[in-house]
Amino acid sequence: MIDAIHWADLLGVAVFAASGALVASRKEMDVVGFALVATVTGIGGGTFRDLLLDRTVFWVAQPEYVFVCFAVASVLFFTAPHIQRRYAVLLWADAAGLSLFAITGTAVALEAGALWSVSIAMGVMTATFGGLLRDVICNEIPLILRREIYATAAAVGAATYAALHIFSTASIVPEIAGFCACFVLRALAIRLKLSLPVYRARPGRDYPID
Amino acid sequence: MIDAIHWADLLGVAVFAASGALVASRKEMDVVGFALVATVTGIGGGTFRDLLLDRTVFWVAQPEYVFVCFAVASVLFFTAPHIQRRYAVLLWADAAGLSLFAITGTAVALEAGALWSVSIAMGVMTATFGGLLRDVICNEIPLILRREIYATAAAVGAATYAALHIFSTASIVPEIAGFCACFVLRALAIRLKLSLPVYRARPGRDYPID
Protein backbone atom coordinates (compact mmCIF):
# COMPACT_ATOMS: atom_id res chain seq x y z
CA MET A 1 0.00 0.00 0.00
CA ILE A 2 3.06 2.24 -0.05
CA ASP A 3 2.10 3.22 -3.57
CA ALA A 4 -1.39 4.37 -2.71
CA ILE A 5 0.02 6.36 0.20
CA HIS A 6 2.70 7.85 -2.02
CA TRP A 7 0.17 9.06 -4.57
CA ALA A 8 -2.18 10.33 -1.89
CA ASP A 9 0.74 12.24 -0.38
CA LEU A 10 1.72 13.74 -3.72
CA LEU A 11 -1.86 14.77 -4.44
CA GLY A 12 -2.25 16.18 -0.94
CA VAL A 13 0.92 18.22 -1.37
CA ALA A 14 -0.39 19.55 -4.70
CA VAL A 15 -3.79 20.64 -3.44
CA PHE A 16 -2.41 22.16 -0.25
CA ALA A 17 0.18 23.97 -2.39
CA ALA A 18 -2.71 25.29 -4.46
CA SER A 19 -4.48 26.54 -1.35
CA GLY A 20 -1.25 28.27 -0.32
CA ALA A 21 -0.87 29.88 -3.73
CA LEU A 22 -4.44 31.15 -3.53
CA VAL A 23 -3.74 32.83 -0.20
CA ALA A 24 -0.59 34.31 -1.76
CA SER A 25 -2.76 35.63 -4.57
CA ARG A 26 -5.21 37.21 -2.14
CA LYS A 27 -2.22 38.91 -0.48
CA GLU A 28 -0.88 40.03 -3.89
CA MET A 29 2.55 38.48 -3.42
CA ASP A 30 5.16 38.15 -6.15
CA VAL A 31 6.05 34.85 -7.81
CA VAL A 32 8.64 33.84 -5.22
CA GLY A 33 6.15 34.56 -2.47
CA PHE A 34 3.72 32.26 -4.27
CA ALA A 35 6.37 29.54 -4.43
CA LEU A 36 7.32 29.92 -0.79
CA VAL A 37 3.81 29.91 0.66
CA ALA A 38 2.76 27.07 -1.66
CA THR A 39 5.78 24.99 -0.67
CA VAL A 40 5.44 25.59 3.07
CA THR A 41 1.74 24.78 2.97
CA GLY A 42 2.23 21.74 0.76
CA ILE A 43 5.05 20.07 2.63
CA GLY A 44 4.43 21.48 6.13
CA GLY A 45 2.17 18.75 7.46
CA GLY A 46 4.29 15.86 6.18
CA THR A 47 7.50 17.49 7.39
CA PHE A 48 6.04 17.76 10.86
CA ARG A 49 4.91 14.11 10.76
CA ASP A 50 8.33 12.90 9.63
CA LEU A 51 10.17 14.94 12.27
CA LEU A 52 7.95 13.51 15.01
CA LEU A 53 8.43 9.95 13.80
CA ASP A 54 12.16 10.44 13.28
CA ARG A 55 11.97 9.45 9.63
CA THR A 56 13.89 11.09 6.81
CA VAL A 57 11.86 14.13 5.86
CA PHE A 58 10.06 12.99 2.72
CA TRP A 59 10.88 15.89 0.41
CA VAL A 60 14.59 15.91 1.29
CA ALA A 61 14.94 12.50 -0.32
CA GLN A 62 12.31 13.00 -3.01
CA PRO A 63 12.57 16.43 -4.59
CA GLU A 64 9.59 15.83 -6.86
CA TYR A 65 7.45 17.09 -3.98
CA VAL A 66 9.19 20.43 -4.06
CA PHE A 67 8.89 20.57 -7.85
CA VAL A 68 5.16 19.91 -7.62
CA CYS A 69 4.80 22.87 -5.25
CA PHE A 70 6.81 25.12 -7.57
CA ALA A 71 4.77 24.01 -10.59
CA VAL A 72 1.46 24.59 -8.84
CA ALA A 73 2.65 28.01 -7.66
CA SER A 74 3.77 29.00 -11.17
CA VAL A 75 0.51 27.99 -12.79
CA LEU A 76 -1.59 29.70 -10.15
CA PHE A 77 0.51 32.87 -10.30
CA PHE A 78 -0.96 33.47 -13.74
CA THR A 79 -4.39 31.94 -13.32
CA ALA A 80 -5.39 32.75 -9.71
CA PRO A 81 -6.17 36.43 -10.34
CA HIS A 82 -8.73 35.33 -12.91
CA ILE A 83 -10.56 33.04 -10.54
CA GLN A 84 -13.71 34.81 -9.51
CA ARG A 85 -14.21 33.22 -6.13
CA ARG A 86 -10.74 32.45 -4.87
CA TYR A 87 -11.76 31.91 -1.28
CA ALA A 88 -14.25 29.22 -2.25
CA VAL A 89 -11.67 27.37 -4.37
CA LEU A 90 -9.19 27.71 -1.52
CA LEU A 91 -11.68 26.14 0.91
CA TRP A 92 -12.18 23.13 -1.34
CA ALA A 93 -8.49 22.62 -2.06
CA ASP A 94 -7.88 22.80 1.66
CA ALA A 95 -10.63 20.24 2.27
CA ALA A 96 -9.10 17.81 -0.23
CA GLY A 97 -5.65 18.24 1.30
CA LEU A 98 -7.06 17.77 4.78
CA SER A 99 -8.68 14.48 3.78
CA LEU A 100 -5.60 13.15 2.01
CA PHE A 101 -3.17 14.04 4.80
CA ALA A 102 -5.46 12.68 7.51
CA ILE A 103 -5.01 9.29 5.83
CA THR A 104 -1.34 9.47 4.97
CA GLY A 105 -0.44 10.89 8.39
CA THR A 106 -2.20 8.03 10.11
CA ALA A 107 -0.82 5.45 7.68
CA VAL A 108 2.80 6.50 8.09
CA ALA A 109 2.46 6.58 11.88
CA LEU A 110 0.89 3.12 11.98
CA GLU A 111 3.60 1.78 9.70
CA ALA A 112 6.30 3.27 11.95
CA GLY A 113 4.84 1.18 14.75
CA ALA A 114 3.03 3.94 16.63
CA LEU A 115 0.02 3.02 18.70
CA TRP A 116 -3.53 3.44 17.41
CA SER A 117 -4.36 6.48 19.47
CA VAL A 118 -1.06 8.16 18.70
CA SER A 119 -1.48 7.44 14.99
CA ILE A 120 -4.88 9.10 14.86
CA ALA A 121 -3.58 12.15 16.75
CA MET A 122 -0.69 12.26 14.30
CA GLY A 123 -3.10 12.05 11.35
CA VAL A 124 -5.08 15.02 12.66
CA MET A 125 -1.95 17.07 13.29
CA THR A 126 -0.46 16.24 9.89
CA ALA A 127 -3.68 17.19 8.17
CA THR A 128 -4.14 20.49 9.96
CA PHE A 129 -0.53 21.66 10.30
CA GLY A 130 0.16 22.79 6.73
CA GLY A 131 -2.98 24.90 6.57
CA LEU A 132 -2.33 26.33 10.01
CA LEU A 133 1.18 27.32 8.97
CA ARG A 134 -0.22 28.93 5.82
CA ASP A 135 -2.74 30.97 7.78
CA VAL A 136 -0.28 32.00 10.50
CA ILE A 137 2.38 33.08 7.99
CA CYS A 138 -0.15 35.01 5.93
CA ASN A 139 -1.97 36.58 8.86
CA GLU A 140 -5.29 34.94 8.02
CA ILE A 141 -7.69 33.62 10.64
CA PRO A 142 -6.83 29.90 10.73
CA LEU A 143 -9.57 27.72 9.25
CA ILE A 144 -9.16 25.54 12.32
CA LEU A 145 -10.48 28.39 14.48
CA ARG A 146 -13.64 28.89 12.50
CA ARG A 147 -16.82 27.43 13.75
CA GLU A 148 -17.41 24.92 10.94
CA ILE A 149 -16.31 21.32 11.48
CA TYR A 150 -12.63 21.06 10.53
CA ALA A 151 -10.34 19.10 12.83
CA THR A 152 -13.29 16.83 13.58
CA ALA A 153 -13.45 15.80 9.93
CA ALA A 154 -9.75 14.94 9.98
CA ALA A 155 -10.25 12.91 13.18
CA VAL A 156 -13.16 10.98 11.66
CA GLY A 157 -11.19 10.28 8.48
CA ALA A 158 -8.12 9.17 10.41
CA ALA A 159 -10.15 6.91 12.72
CA THR A 160 -12.06 5.38 9.80
CA TYR A 161 -8.82 4.62 8.01
CA ALA A 162 -7.16 3.17 11.12
CA ALA A 163 -10.17 0.98 11.94
CA LEU A 164 -10.48 -0.47 8.42
CA HIS A 165 -6.75 -0.83 8.08
CA ILE A 166 -6.74 -3.58 10.71
CA PHE A 167 -9.04 -5.75 8.65
CA SER A 168 -7.71 -5.22 5.15
CA THR A 169 -4.18 -4.14 4.52
CA ALA A 170 -4.12 -5.52 1.00
CA SER A 171 -6.76 -3.32 -0.63
CA ILE A 172 -7.11 0.42 -0.89
CA VAL A 173 -10.57 0.33 0.69
CA PRO A 174 -9.32 1.89 3.97
CA GLU A 175 -7.72 4.76 2.08
CA ILE A 176 -10.84 5.46 0.05
CA ALA A 177 -13.22 5.13 2.99
CA GLY A 178 -11.07 7.35 5.20
CA PHE A 179 -10.77 9.99 2.50
CA CYS A 180 -14.51 9.98 1.82
CA ALA A 181 -15.42 10.13 5.51
CA CYS A 182 -13.29 13.21 6.01
CA PHE A 183 -14.10 14.96 2.74
CA VAL A 184 -17.86 14.43 2.87
CA LEU A 185 -18.03 15.65 6.46
CA ARG A 186 -15.96 18.73 5.65
CA ALA A 187 -17.98 19.34 2.46
CA LEU A 188 -21.21 19.26 4.45
CA ALA A 189 -19.64 21.63 6.95
CA ILE A 190 -18.69 24.09 4.21
CA ARG A 191 -22.01 23.93 2.33
CA LEU A 192 -24.38 23.75 5.29
CA LYS A 193 -22.24 25.78 7.70
CA LEU A 194 -22.36 22.67 9.86
CA SER A 195 -20.79 22.93 13.27
CA LEU A 196 -20.65 20.77 16.36
CA PRO A 197 -22.63 22.01 19.32
CA VAL A 198 -20.64 24.38 21.48
CA TYR A 199 -21.21 23.99 25.15
CA ARG A 200 -22.66 27.12 26.63
CA ALA A 201 -23.66 28.05 30.11
CA ARG A 202 -27.30 27.56 31.09
CA PRO A 203 -29.60 29.92 29.20
CA GLY A 204 -30.75 32.92 31.13
CA ARG A 205 -27.45 33.22 32.89
CA ASP A 206 -24.89 35.52 31.42
CA TYR A 207 -21.22 35.24 31.98
CA PRO A 208 -18.85 37.99 31.13
CA ILE A 209 -16.46 37.07 28.34
CA ASP A 210 -13.62 36.03 30.57
CA MET B 1 15.09 10.71 39.44
CA ILE B 2 13.53 9.65 36.16
CA ASP B 3 10.33 9.03 38.09
CA ALA B 4 10.07 12.51 39.53
CA ILE B 5 10.71 13.95 36.09
CA HIS B 6 8.14 11.65 34.55
CA TRP B 7 5.44 12.74 37.00
CA ALA B 8 6.40 16.39 36.69
CA ASP B 9 6.12 16.01 32.93
CA LEU B 10 2.72 14.34 33.15
CA LEU B 11 1.43 17.02 35.52
CA GLY B 12 2.89 19.77 33.32
CA VAL B 13 1.15 18.29 30.29
CA ALA B 14 -2.15 18.17 32.20
CA VAL B 15 -2.08 21.77 33.43
CA PHE B 16 -0.92 23.15 30.09
CA ALA B 17 -3.68 21.10 28.43
CA ALA B 18 -6.12 22.73 30.85
CA SER B 19 -4.84 26.18 29.90
CA GLY B 20 -5.31 25.26 26.24
CA ALA B 21 -8.86 24.04 26.86
CA LEU B 22 -9.66 27.29 28.65
CA VAL B 23 -8.53 29.31 25.65
CA ALA B 24 -10.63 27.00 23.44
CA SER B 25 -13.57 27.75 25.72
CA ARG B 26 -13.03 31.50 25.43
CA LYS B 27 -13.04 31.06 21.65
CA GLU B 28 -16.21 28.91 21.85
CA MET B 29 -14.74 25.96 19.97
CA ASP B 30 -16.38 22.56 19.66
CA VAL B 31 -15.18 19.48 21.52
CA VAL B 32 -12.61 18.46 18.89
CA GLY B 33 -11.23 21.99 18.92
CA PHE B 34 -10.88 21.67 22.69
CA ALA B 35 -9.02 18.38 22.29
CA LEU B 36 -6.72 19.76 19.60
CA VAL B 37 -5.74 22.97 21.36
CA ALA B 38 -5.35 21.15 24.68
CA THR B 39 -3.13 18.50 23.11
CA VAL B 40 -0.95 20.93 21.17
CA THR B 41 -0.50 23.12 24.25
CA GLY B 42 0.14 20.18 26.54
CA ILE B 43 2.67 18.32 24.43
CA GLY B 44 4.11 21.22 22.41
CA GLY B 45 6.96 22.17 24.71
CA GLY B 46 8.15 18.61 25.32
CA THR B 47 7.89 17.74 21.64
CA PHE B 48 10.11 20.67 20.80
CA ARG B 49 12.63 19.64 23.48
CA ASP B 50 12.74 16.05 22.24
CA LEU B 51 13.16 17.09 18.60
CA LEU B 52 16.07 19.36 19.50
CA LEU B 53 17.78 16.68 21.57
CA ASP B 54 17.11 14.01 18.95
CA ARG B 55 15.27 11.79 21.43
CA THR B 56 12.15 9.79 20.64
CA VAL B 57 9.28 12.23 21.01
CA PHE B 58 7.86 11.34 24.42
CA TRP B 59 4.19 11.00 23.55
CA VAL B 60 4.84 8.84 20.48
CA ALA B 61 6.15 6.11 22.75
CA GLN B 62 3.88 6.83 25.71
CA PRO B 63 0.34 7.53 24.57
CA GLU B 64 -0.86 8.20 28.12
CA TYR B 65 0.22 11.79 27.56
CA VAL B 66 -2.21 12.15 24.69
CA PHE B 67 -4.96 10.49 26.73
CA VAL B 68 -4.37 12.93 29.57
CA CYS B 69 -4.83 15.84 27.15
CA PHE B 70 -8.04 14.32 25.76
CA ALA B 71 -9.38 13.68 29.27
CA VAL B 72 -8.62 17.20 30.44
CA ALA B 73 -10.21 18.63 27.28
CA SER B 74 -13.37 16.53 27.75
CA VAL B 75 -13.83 17.52 31.38
CA LEU B 76 -13.24 21.20 30.68
CA PHE B 77 -15.56 21.17 27.68
CA PHE B 78 -18.44 20.75 30.14
CA THR B 79 -17.07 22.65 33.11
CA ALA B 80 -15.15 25.58 31.61
CA PRO B 81 -18.22 27.62 30.62
CA HIS B 82 -19.30 27.58 34.28
CA ILE B 83 -16.02 28.99 35.52
CA GLN B 84 -16.59 32.63 36.34
CA ARG B 85 -13.09 33.89 35.81
CA ARG B 86 -11.63 31.72 33.11
CA TYR B 87 -8.73 33.99 32.32
CA ALA B 88 -7.50 33.93 35.91
CA VAL B 89 -7.64 30.13 36.06
CA LEU B 90 -5.85 30.00 32.71
CA LEU B 91 -3.08 32.22 34.07
CA TRP B 92 -2.51 29.96 37.06
CA ALA B 93 -2.60 26.74 35.06
CA ASP B 94 -0.11 28.30 32.69
CA ALA B 95 2.12 29.31 35.61
CA ALA B 96 2.12 25.77 36.99
CA GLY B 97 2.92 24.31 33.60
CA LEU B 98 5.66 26.86 33.07
CA SER B 99 7.31 25.90 36.36
CA LEU B 100 7.05 22.16 35.75
CA PHE B 101 8.39 22.31 32.19
CA ALA B 102 11.24 24.64 33.13
CA ILE B 103 12.49 21.82 35.36
CA THR B 104 11.81 18.87 33.09
CA GLY B 105 13.20 20.67 30.05
CA THR B 106 16.44 21.41 31.88
CA ALA B 107 16.58 17.92 33.40
CA VAL B 108 16.17 16.09 30.13
CA ALA B 109 18.76 18.30 28.43
CA LEU B 110 21.28 17.75 31.24
CA GLU B 111 20.68 14.04 31.13
CA ALA B 112 21.21 14.00 27.36
CA GLY B 113 24.66 15.44 28.03
CA ALA B 114 23.97 19.02 26.98
CA LEU B 115 26.04 21.77 28.55
CA TRP B 116 24.80 23.82 31.49
CA SER B 117 24.04 26.95 29.50
CA VAL B 118 22.36 25.04 26.71
CA SER B 119 20.28 23.09 29.22
CA ILE B 120 18.95 26.24 30.85
CA ALA B 121 18.13 27.77 27.46
CA MET B 122 16.36 24.52 26.58
CA GLY B 123 14.42 24.63 29.87
CA VAL B 124 13.18 28.14 29.12
CA MET B 125 12.19 27.25 25.56
CA THR B 126 10.44 24.05 26.63
CA ALA B 127 8.51 25.92 29.30
CA THR B 128 7.40 28.75 27.05
CA PHE B 129 6.84 26.95 23.75
CA GLY B 130 3.54 25.19 24.48
CA GLY B 131 1.89 28.36 25.72
CA LEU B 132 3.26 30.34 22.81
CA LEU B 133 1.88 27.79 20.36
CA ARG B 134 -1.50 27.97 22.12
CA ASP B 135 -1.61 31.75 21.87
CA VAL B 136 -0.41 31.90 18.27
CA ILE B 137 -2.90 29.27 17.10
CA CYS B 138 -5.76 30.94 18.95
CA ASN B 139 -4.86 34.49 17.97
CA GLU B 140 -4.32 35.62 21.57
CA ILE B 141 -1.58 38.01 22.64
CA PRO B 142 1.17 35.63 23.85
CA LEU B 143 1.66 35.76 27.63
CA ILE B 144 5.36 35.97 26.87
CA LEU B 145 4.81 39.39 25.28
CA ARG B 146 3.04 40.87 28.27
CA ARG B 147 4.92 43.05 30.63
CA GLU B 148 4.72 40.81 33.70
CA ILE B 149 7.69 38.55 34.46
CA TYR B 150 7.26 35.35 32.47
CA ALA B 151 10.31 33.95 30.67
CA THR B 152 12.41 35.30 33.53
CA ALA B 153 10.58 33.06 35.99
CA ALA B 154 11.30 30.05 33.79
CA ALA B 155 14.96 31.04 33.56
CA VAL B 156 15.25 31.39 37.34
CA GLY B 157 13.56 28.04 37.90
CA ALA B 158 15.74 26.30 35.31
CA ALA B 159 18.94 27.83 36.73
CA THR B 160 17.97 26.94 40.31
CA TYR B 161 17.30 23.37 39.30
CA ALA B 162 20.53 23.08 37.31
CA ALA B 163 22.63 24.55 40.12
CA LEU B 164 21.22 22.30 42.82
CA HIS B 165 21.29 19.29 40.55
CA ILE B 166 25.09 19.29 40.60
CA PHE B 167 25.17 18.81 44.34
CA SER B 168 22.36 16.34 44.88
CA THR B 169 21.23 14.02 42.17
CA ALA B 170 19.74 11.52 44.58
CA SER B 171 16.99 13.64 46.14
CA ILE B 172 14.13 15.58 44.65
CA VAL B 173 15.25 18.79 46.34
CA PRO B 174 16.44 20.35 43.03
CA GLU B 175 13.08 19.63 41.41
CA ILE B 176 11.12 21.14 44.27
CA ALA B 177 13.37 24.17 44.65
CA GLY B 178 13.35 24.86 40.92
CA PHE B 179 9.59 24.54 40.73
CA CYS B 180 9.06 26.84 43.71
CA ALA B 181 11.52 29.44 42.44
CA CYS B 182 9.70 29.68 39.13
CA PHE B 183 6.15 29.44 40.47
CA VAL B 184 6.57 31.92 43.32
CA LEU B 185 8.20 34.46 41.02
CA ARG B 186 5.47 34.07 38.43
CA ALA B 187 2.77 34.18 41.12
CA LEU B 188 4.17 37.45 42.46
CA ALA B 189 4.26 38.76 38.91
CA ILE B 190 0.60 37.88 38.38
CA ARG B 191 -0.64 39.20 41.74
CA LEU B 192 1.50 42.30 42.02
CA LYS B 193 1.76 42.98 38.28
CA LEU B 194 5.49 42.68 38.84
CA SER B 195 7.72 43.41 35.91
CA LEU B 196 11.43 43.82 35.34
CA PRO B 197 12.58 47.33 34.62
CA VAL B 198 12.42 48.17 30.95
CA TYR B 199 15.28 50.26 29.75
CA ARG B 200 14.03 53.57 28.48
CA ALA B 201 15.82 56.51 27.01
CA ARG B 202 16.69 59.37 29.36
CA PRO B 203 13.59 61.13 30.68
CA GLY B 204 12.75 64.37 29.00
CA ARG B 205 13.82 63.08 25.65
CA ASP B 206 11.18 61.63 23.42
CA TYR B 207 11.85 59.20 20.67
CA PRO B 208 9.34 58.43 18.01
CA ILE B 209 8.10 54.86 18.16
CA ASP B 210 10.50 53.48 15.62
Added chain:
Amino acid sequence: MIDAIHWADLLGVAVFAASGALVASRKEMDVVGFALVATVTGIGGGTFRDLLLDRTVFWVAQPEYVFVCFAVASVLFFTAPHIQRRYAVLLWADAAGLSLFAITGTAVALEAGALWSVSIAMGVMTATFGGLLRDVICNEIPLILRREIYATAAAVGAATYAALHIFSTASIVPEIAGFCACFVLRALAIRLKLSLPVYRARPGRDYPID
Protein backbone atom coordinates in the same frame (compact mmCIF):
# COMPACT_ATOMS: atom_id res chain seq x y z
CA MET C 1 35.25 25.37 3.68
CA ILE C 2 33.71 24.31 6.96
CA ASP C 3 35.46 27.25 8.55
CA ALA C 4 33.99 29.87 6.25
CA ILE C 5 30.56 28.36 6.78
CA HIS C 6 31.10 28.28 10.55
CA TRP C 7 31.98 31.96 10.67
CA ALA C 8 29.17 32.91 8.31
CA ASP C 9 26.80 30.99 10.57
CA LEU C 10 28.08 32.72 13.70
CA LEU C 11 27.80 36.13 12.08
CA GLY C 12 24.33 35.31 10.77
CA VAL C 13 23.25 34.28 14.26
CA ALA C 14 24.62 37.53 15.68
CA VAL C 15 22.90 39.85 13.21
CA PHE C 16 19.60 38.00 13.39
CA ALA C 17 19.87 38.11 17.17
CA ALA C 18 20.35 41.86 16.88
CA SER C 19 17.24 42.15 14.71
CA GLY C 20 15.33 40.17 17.34
CA ALA C 21 16.59 42.40 20.14
CA LEU C 22 15.50 45.46 18.18
CA VAL C 23 11.98 44.10 17.88
CA ALA C 24 12.06 43.34 21.62
CA SER C 25 13.07 46.96 22.17
CA ARG C 26 10.19 48.23 20.04
CA LYS C 27 7.86 46.09 22.18
CA GLU C 28 9.50 47.41 25.39
CA MET C 29 10.33 43.97 26.77
CA ASP C 30 12.51 43.33 29.81
CA VAL C 31 16.04 41.94 29.56
CA VAL C 32 14.96 38.29 29.58
CA GLY C 33 12.48 39.03 26.81
CA PHE C 34 15.36 40.56 24.84
CA ALA C 35 17.45 37.43 25.39
CA LEU C 36 14.62 35.10 24.44
CA VAL C 37 13.56 36.87 21.23
CA ALA C 38 17.19 37.41 20.21
CA THR C 39 18.02 33.74 20.76
CA VAL C 40 14.95 32.40 18.97
CA THR C 41 15.54 34.71 16.00
CA GLY C 42 19.26 33.98 15.90
CA ILE C 43 19.16 30.22 16.09
CA GLY C 44 15.69 29.60 14.63
CA GLY C 45 16.68 29.19 11.00
CA GLY C 46 19.64 26.93 11.64
CA THR C 47 17.69 24.82 14.10
CA PHE C 48 15.04 24.25 11.48
CA ARG C 49 17.68 23.33 8.88
CA ASP C 50 19.38 20.86 11.22
CA LEU C 51 16.10 19.22 12.23
CA LEU C 52 15.16 18.73 8.58
CA LEU C 53 18.55 17.26 7.69
CA ASP C 54 18.62 15.10 10.82
CA ARG C 55 21.90 16.59 11.99
CA THR C 56 22.73 17.42 15.59
CA VAL C 57 21.22 20.85 16.20
CA PHE C 58 24.21 23.16 15.94
CA TRP C 59 23.79 25.15 19.15
CA VAL C 60 23.20 22.07 21.32
CA ALA C 61 26.76 20.96 20.63
CA GLN C 62 28.27 24.44 20.36
CA PRO C 63 26.95 26.72 23.11
CA GLU C 64 28.93 29.70 21.84
CA TYR C 65 25.99 30.38 19.54
CA VAL C 66 23.69 30.82 22.52
CA PHE C 67 26.26 33.01 24.26
CA VAL C 68 26.50 35.23 21.20
CA CYS C 69 22.73 35.73 21.27
CA PHE C 70 22.80 36.55 25.00
CA ALA C 71 25.68 38.99 24.51
CA VAL C 72 23.98 40.75 21.61
CA ALA C 73 20.73 40.96 23.61
CA SER C 74 22.52 42.41 26.65
CA VAL C 75 24.33 45.07 24.67
CA LEU C 76 21.22 46.08 22.75
CA PHE C 77 19.12 46.19 25.91
CA PHE C 78 21.08 49.27 26.92
CA THR C 79 21.82 50.75 23.51
CA ALA C 80 18.70 50.04 21.42
CA PRO C 81 16.50 52.69 23.07
CA HIS C 82 19.04 55.31 22.02
CA ILE C 83 18.96 54.31 18.38
CA GLN C 84 16.90 56.87 16.57
CA ARG C 85 15.69 54.76 13.70
CA ARG C 86 15.42 51.29 15.12
CA TYR C 87 13.28 49.93 12.33
CA ALA C 88 15.83 50.89 9.69
CA VAL C 89 18.66 49.21 11.62
CA LEU C 90 16.45 46.18 12.10
CA LEU C 91 15.84 45.98 8.35
CA TRP C 92 19.55 46.00 7.58
CA ALA C 93 20.48 43.49 10.27
CA ASP C 94 17.73 41.26 8.92
CA ALA C 95 19.10 41.68 5.37
CA ALA C 96 22.60 40.66 6.46
CA GLY C 97 21.27 37.64 8.34
CA LEU C 98 19.11 36.68 5.37
CA SER C 99 22.13 36.73 3.05
CA LEU C 100 24.36 34.76 5.42
CA PHE C 101 21.80 32.08 6.19
CA ALA C 102 20.82 31.68 2.52
CA ILE C 103 24.41 30.54 1.95
CA THR C 104 24.94 28.44 5.05
CA GLY C 105 21.54 26.78 4.68
CA THR C 106 22.34 25.78 1.12
CA ALA C 107 25.91 24.76 2.00
CA VAL C 108 24.92 22.48 4.85
CA ALA C 109 22.19 20.86 2.77
CA LEU C 110 24.58 20.24 -0.15
CA GLU C 111 27.15 18.79 2.21
CA ALA C 112 24.55 16.48 3.73
CA GLY C 113 24.04 15.10 0.25
CA ALA C 114 20.74 16.77 -0.56
CA LEU C 115 19.89 17.45 -4.16
CA TRP C 116 20.45 20.80 -5.79
CA SER C 117 16.82 21.86 -5.85
CA VAL C 118 16.22 20.69 -2.30
CA SER C 119 19.34 22.51 -1.12
CA ILE C 120 18.20 25.82 -2.59
CA ALA C 121 14.73 25.41 -1.07
CA MET C 122 16.42 24.64 2.24
CA GLY C 123 18.60 27.73 1.92
CA VAL C 124 15.55 29.94 1.39
CA MET C 125 13.69 28.40 4.32
CA THR C 126 16.69 28.63 6.64
CA ALA C 127 17.19 32.26 5.73
CA THR C 128 13.58 33.28 6.19
CA PHE C 129 12.57 31.10 9.15
CA GLY C 130 14.27 32.95 12.00
CA GLY C 131 12.86 36.31 10.98
CA LEU C 132 9.42 34.81 10.45
CA LEU C 133 9.51 33.30 13.93
CA ARG C 134 10.56 36.67 15.35
CA ASP C 135 7.69 38.46 13.65
CA VAL C 136 5.07 35.84 14.52
CA ILE C 137 6.12 35.74 18.20
CA CYS C 138 6.16 39.52 18.44
CA ASN C 139 2.96 40.12 16.50
CA GLU C 140 4.67 42.11 13.75
CA ILE C 141 3.74 41.88 10.08
CA PRO C 142 6.33 39.40 8.74
CA LEU C 143 8.88 41.03 6.45
CA ILE C 144 8.27 38.15 4.08
CA LEU C 145 4.71 39.41 3.55
CA ARG C 146 5.71 42.89 2.56
CA ARG C 147 5.81 43.81 -1.05
CA GLU C 148 9.55 44.43 -1.33
CA ILE C 149 11.75 41.61 -2.65
CA TYR C 150 12.65 39.35 0.26
CA ALA C 151 12.46 35.60 -0.28
CA THR C 152 13.50 36.24 -3.88
CA ALA C 153 16.80 37.68 -2.70
CA ALA C 154 17.42 34.59 -0.57
CA ALA C 155 16.60 32.36 -3.55
CA VAL C 156 19.00 34.26 -5.82
CA GLY C 157 21.77 34.11 -3.22
CA ALA C 158 21.24 30.41 -2.60
CA ALA C 159 21.18 29.60 -6.31
CA THR C 160 24.30 31.68 -6.98
CA TYR C 161 26.14 29.90 -4.19
CA ALA C 162 25.00 26.46 -5.34
CA ALA C 163 25.95 27.11 -8.96
CA LEU C 164 29.43 28.41 -8.17
CA HIS C 165 29.99 25.74 -5.55
CA ILE C 166 30.09 23.08 -8.28
CA PHE C 167 33.05 24.71 -9.96
CA SER C 168 35.14 25.75 -7.01
CA THR C 169 34.86 24.06 -3.68
CA ALA C 170 38.31 25.12 -2.57
CA SER C 171 37.87 28.90 -2.48
CA ILE C 172 35.40 31.10 -0.71
CA VAL C 173 34.30 32.73 -3.96
CA PRO C 174 30.90 30.97 -3.94
CA GLU C 175 30.22 32.16 -0.40
CA ILE C 176 31.12 35.75 -1.20
CA ALA C 177 29.27 35.81 -4.53
CA GLY C 178 26.16 34.25 -2.97
CA PHE C 179 26.19 36.67 -0.07
CA CYS C 180 26.61 39.67 -2.34
CA ALA C 181 23.91 38.55 -4.76
CA CYS C 182 21.39 38.27 -1.94
CA PHE C 183 22.45 41.35 0.02
CA VAL C 184 22.67 43.70 -2.95
CA LEU C 185 19.29 42.63 -4.23
CA ARG C 186 17.71 43.04 -0.80
CA ALA C 187 19.47 46.38 -0.31
CA LEU C 188 18.08 47.65 -3.61
CA ALA C 189 14.66 46.42 -2.56
CA ILE C 190 14.87 48.33 0.73
CA ARG C 191 16.25 51.56 -0.73
CA LEU C 192 14.28 51.68 -3.95
CA LYS C 193 11.17 49.91 -2.62
CA LEU C 194 11.85 47.42 -5.38
CA SER C 195 9.30 44.69 -5.87
CA LEU C 196 8.65 41.98 -8.39
CA PRO C 197 5.67 42.51 -10.63
CA VAL C 198 2.50 41.15 -9.14
CA TYR C 199 0.21 39.52 -11.58
CA ARG C 200 -3.08 41.33 -11.72
CA ALA C 201 -6.19 40.74 -13.72
CA ARG C 202 -6.54 42.65 -16.98
CA PRO C 203 -6.94 46.37 -16.40
CA GLY C 204 -10.45 47.66 -16.66
CA ARG C 205 -11.86 44.57 -15.09
CA ASP C 206 -12.46 44.61 -11.39
CA TYR C 207 -12.62 41.57 -9.24
CA PRO C 208 -13.93 41.66 -5.75
CA ILE C 209 -11.29 40.89 -3.16
CA ASP C 210 -12.07 37.23 -2.83
